[in-house]
Amino acid sequence: xxxxxxxxxxxxxxxxxxxxxxxxxxxxxxxxxxxxxxxxxxxxxxxxxxxxxxxxxxxxxxxxxxxxxxxxxxxxxxxxxxxxxxxxxxxxxxxxxxxxxxxxxxxxxxxxxxxxxxxxxxxxxxxxxxxxxxxxxxxxxxxxxxxxxxxxxxxxxxxxxxxxxxxxxxxxxxxxxxxxxxxxxxxxxxxxxxxxxxxxxxxxxxxxxxxxxxxxxxxxxxxxxxxxxxxxxxxxxxxxxxxxxxxxxxxxxxxxxxxxxxxxxxxxxxxxxxxxxxxxxxxxxxxxxxxxxxxxxxxxxxxxxxxxxxxxxxxxxxxxxxxxxxxxxxxxxxxxxxxxxxxxxxxxxxxxxxxxxxxxxxxxxxxxxxxxxxxxxxxxxxxxxxxxxxxxxxxxxxxxxxxxxxxxxxxxxxxxxxxxxxxxxxxxxxxxxxxxxxxxxxxxxxxxxx
Amino acid sequence: xxxxxxxxxxxxxxxxxxxxxxxxxxxxxxxxxxxxxxxxxxxxxxxxxxxxxxxxxxxxxxxxxxxxxxxxxxxxxxxxxxxxxxxxxxxxxxxxxxxxxxxxxxxxxxxxxxxxxxxxxxxxxxxxxxxxxxxxxxxxxxxxxxxxxxxxxxxxxxxxxxxxxxxxxxxxxxxxxxxxxxxxxxxxxxxxxxxxxxxxxxxxxxxxxxxxxxxxxxxxxxxxxxxxxxxxxxxxxxxxxxxxxxxxxxxxxxxxxxxxxxxxxxxxxxxxxxxxxxxxxxxxxxxxxxxxxxxxxxxxxxxxxxxxxxxxxxxxxxxxxxxxxxxxxxxxxxxxxxxxxxxxxxx
Numbered sequence: 001x002x003x004x005x006x007x008x009x010x011x012x013x014x015x016x017x018x019x020x021x022x023x024x025x026x027x028x029x030x031x032x033x034x035x036x037x038x039x040x041x042x043x044x045x046x047x048x049x050x051x052x053x054x055x056x057x058x059x060x061x062x063x064x065x066x067x068x069x070x071x072x073x074x075x076x077x078x079x080x081x082x083x084x085x086x087x088x089x090x091x092x093x094x095x096x097x098x099x100x101x102x103x104x105x106x107x108x109x110x111x112x113x114x115x116x117x118x119x120x121x122x123x124x125x126x127x128x129x130x131x132x133x134x135x136x137x138x139x140x141x142x143x144x145x146x147x148x149x150x151x152x153x154x155x156x157x158x159x160x161x162x163x164x165x166x167x168x169x170x171x172x173x174x175x176x177x178x179x180x181x182x183x184x185x186x187x188x189x190x191x192x193x194x195x196x197x198x199x200x201x202x203x204x205x206x207x208x209x210x211x212x213x214x215x216x217x218x219x220x221x222x223x224x225x226x227x228x229x230x231x232x233x234x235x236x237x238x239x240x241x242x243x244x245x246x247x248x249x250x251x252x253x254x255x256x257x258x259x260x261x262x263x264x265x266x267x268x269x270x271x272x273x274x275x276x277x278x279x280x281x282x283x284x285x286x287x288x289x290x291x292x293x294x295x296x297x298x299x300x301x302x303x304x305x306x307x308x309x310x311x312x313x314x315x316x317x318x319x320x321x322x323x324x325x326x327x328x329x330x331x332x333x334x335x336x337x338x339x340x341x342x343x344x345x346x347x348x349x350x351x352x353x354x355x356x357x358x359x360x361x362x363x364x365x366x367x368x369x370x371x372x373x374x375x376x377x378x379x380x381x382x383x384x385x386x387x388x389x390x391x392x393x394x395x396x397x398x399x400x401x402x403x404x405x406x407x408x409x410x411x412x413x414x415x416x417x418x419x420x421x422x423x424x425x426x427x428x429x430x431x432x433x434x435x436x437x438x439x440x441x442x443x444x445x446x447x448x449x450x
Numbered sequence: 451x452x453x454x455x456x457x458x459x460x461x462x463x464x465x466x467x468x469x470x471x472x473x474x475x476x477x478x479x480x481x482x483x484x485x486x487x488x489x490x491x492x493x494x495x496x497x498x499x500x501x502x503x504x505x506x507x508x509x510x511x512x513x514x515x516x517x518x519x520x521x522x523x524x525x526x527x528x529x530x531x532x533x534x535x536x537x538x539x540x541x542x543x544x545x546x547x548x549x550x551x552x553x554x555x556x557x558x559x560x561x562x563x564x565x566x567x568x569x570x571x572x573x574x575x576x577x578x579x580x581x582x583x584x585x586x587x588x589x590x591x592x593x594x595x596x597x598x599x600x601x602x603x604x605x606x607x608x609x610x611x612x613x614x615x616x617x618x619x620x621x622x623x624x625x626x627x628x629x630x631x632x633x634x635x636x637x638x639x640x641x642x643x644x645x646x647x648x649x650x651x652x653x654x655x656x657x658x659x660x661x662x663x664x665x666x667x668x669x670x671x672x673x674x675x676x677x678x679x680x681x682x683x684x685x686x687x688x689x690x691x692x693x694x695x696x697x698x699x700x701x702x703x704x705x706x707x708x709x710x711x712x713x714x715x716x717x718x719x720x721x722x723x724x725x726x727x728x729x730x731x732x733x734x735x736x737x738x739x740x741x742x743x744x745x746x747x748x749x750x751x752x753x754x755x756x757x758x759x760x761x762x763x764x765x766x767x768x769x770x771x772x773x774x775x776x777x778x779x780x781x782x783x784x785x786x787x788x789x790x791x792x793x794x795x796x797x
Contacts, residue, residue, distance in 0.1 A: 063562050064554070064561045067561050067567045089564070093564040093568070094568050398568045398572065399572070402501060402568065402572040406501055406505050409505070431509065434505060434509050437508065438575070440578065
């Protein structure tokens with residue numbers, strides 16, 4: 001099977017690039033893969049597994065070359081820098097969309113900011129997906145009457161992300177099951193656990209005080225960094241911990257203010273971005289990780305898999321994908337009760353460090369058993385074959401996209417006619433039957449509505 | 451019977467398909483039926499317009515007109531052969547070839563579009579409807595071959611005479627090769643111009659026919675100037691029927707090297723005018739009629755090979771005349787007639 005792959009590639013500073021590197025290494029052995037990128041550079045090691053094809057801009061794809069593949073795979077997340085252009089491609093050339101985030105308001109607001117008439121398109125998209133309520137929410141967001149996170153939870157825009165897609169792959173099982181209730185009529189839906197290549201061995205770590213606590217990645221407001229700092233600050237036992245922050249703090253000011261306010265300068269260390277080896281070393285020697293996400297945007301967490309790779313115990317928010325993690329592999333923190341739960345866990349950790357260490361090893365076992373890139377790549381290829389379809393009795397995966405486009409084209413005039421009384425249910429039935437017959441989305445006869 | 455012939459129309463473009471549809475209607479009328487052409491305007495760009503046309507055709511109701519039933523429809527081209535009818539016969543001129551044999555060729559616009567693959571699949575899926583025709587014919591074995599190769603659907607070739615078949619005649623040659631056809635990339639007039647650079651003799655070629663687009667015509671004019679062929683090449687543009695008959699009659703031979711032509715009236719017109727045909731191994735329809743060395747030349751699609759055949763015709767005019775007479779006899783043996791077409795289509 002020939003596949004085109006569109007995602008950020010290493011060394012792009014995003015976990016999806018790391019994911020891509022790990023998956024492509026295996027995927028290249030299962031299919032003929034071309035990874036497409038608009039990055040000026042990419043890790044040379046990728047070319048041992050796949051062909052890499054550069055393009056200047058999403059508007060300038062050499063489509064004759066791209067159409068040699070059976071299917072395009074598009075990776076969609078919230079960072080408009082990496083995913084804005086990919087989404088624009090996905091809506092023009094139907095393919096398989098891998099959803100790295102499910103609540104995608106940040107992506108679409110970023111696209112709105114970056115394109116002429118972008119906000120007009122954004123309001124139209126919200127209206128199309130959610131009707132009048134969506135239009136009102138769009139205006140509230142535009143005029144900053146509501147934060148993006150609040151809007152995102154109620155109006156995730158997942159459907160807009162799948163505009164013209166053939167199918168969607170989720171990394172969140174519950175989200176996939178929920179989506180099946182509403183989206184399965186139109187899209188092929190699949191689930192595969194987010195993969196991560198486990199390093200062969202786990203380093204032995206010190207189990208004595210002071211214990212090393214760690215946070216890493218893009219540390220936005222939903223990572224609850226300030227909450228963690230304040231929870232630690234209020235504990236008499238705080239001197240038994242050292243808290244290390246790696247990565248980018250979205251807004252360092254409240255963190256620095258809290259450190260100053262609570263005299264935590266000797267306990268809390270802001271490292272910023274470090275090299276991958278340095279981060280791995282830090283994880284290898286840490287005793288407990290924080291991986292809170294409140295709110296979550298429905299993502300499966302590559303950071304969590306990285307934590308498990310080091311058999312590191314972790315505190316996670318009891319929400320979304322994190323709430324579905326096997327019991328005993330993480331320690332849950334309830335949204336709204338962060339400070340109390342963090343303090344409870346830290347005290348329990350002090351009372352029984354091996355108990356938490358065992359939690360980390362159980363997480364490592366889950367990683368090895370269920371998150372292998374090999375299993376993921378095999379599942380992806382199988383799902384791609386399903387999406388592509390085109391057997392003797394089953395229409396090509398493109399057929400649902402075509403059927404939807406035909407329906408959309410006919411819907412507007414038909415709605416006008418229906419309002420004026422010129423069209424009736426027989427006309428609608430005839431239209432549905434015609435679309436079904438032409439696109440093979442009916443039964444075997446092709447002349448009945450599916 | 452009341453019979454409708456279903457075809458597409460590209461406004462301001464006239465070619466063999468239009469003449470075939472007109473010929474069929476005339477033949478049906480002469481056989482005592484009521485017959486008319488239903489020509490649906492067709493636009494293929496941007497590609498999503500193709501989907502619109504497919505749906506529009508499939509929604510048309512031609513089962514009756516003004517309360518009177520339409521007894522039969524005869525489908526000729528995409529997408530009008532998607533118009534449903536309980537009593538339909540297919541006489542396929544050609545499918546939408548850029549979704550099939552021309553998909554990954556220099557002549558394809560579809561493959562260069564983001565949604566090109568999707569629209570290709572949509573066309574192929576819709577063409578499964580062709581299997582619902584109880585009686586299926588094609589204008590040539592070449593078209594039948596494509597239908598079988600790409601769609602797994604069988605159909606029988608059914609040849610028709612070219613327009614004005616009874617009026618073609620042969621006169622002494624007047625020192626030129628004749629290339630009558632619409633000017634477009636797939637007809638490959640440019641290949642003939644390239645061949646003229648390789649001929650030993652000062653071979654002259656007369657082209658007749660309208661250009662599909664301004665750019666098609668301008669391209670060839672520029673090449674003639676660039677290659678210094680102005681004294682050997684003549685572009686007549688669109689010509690009257692009488693002039694066309696005369697040009698055939700006084701040609702040494704007829705040049706017709708299109709790329710995988712569906713049928714090719716030009717070949718039959720040349721045979722009727724008792725002229726040999728120079729064509730190429732990948733020219734499709736003409737190969738069903740031209741026997742290399744007997745009724746014409748079948749050569750590789752290269753300027754050098756074409757030039758060699760052109761030189762042969764130019765140098766051996768007596769032999770060319772005999773080949774032309776053999777071609778006319780071969781046409782007579784084929785028993786191509788509108789009577790046969792009508793009888794076969796209506797079963």
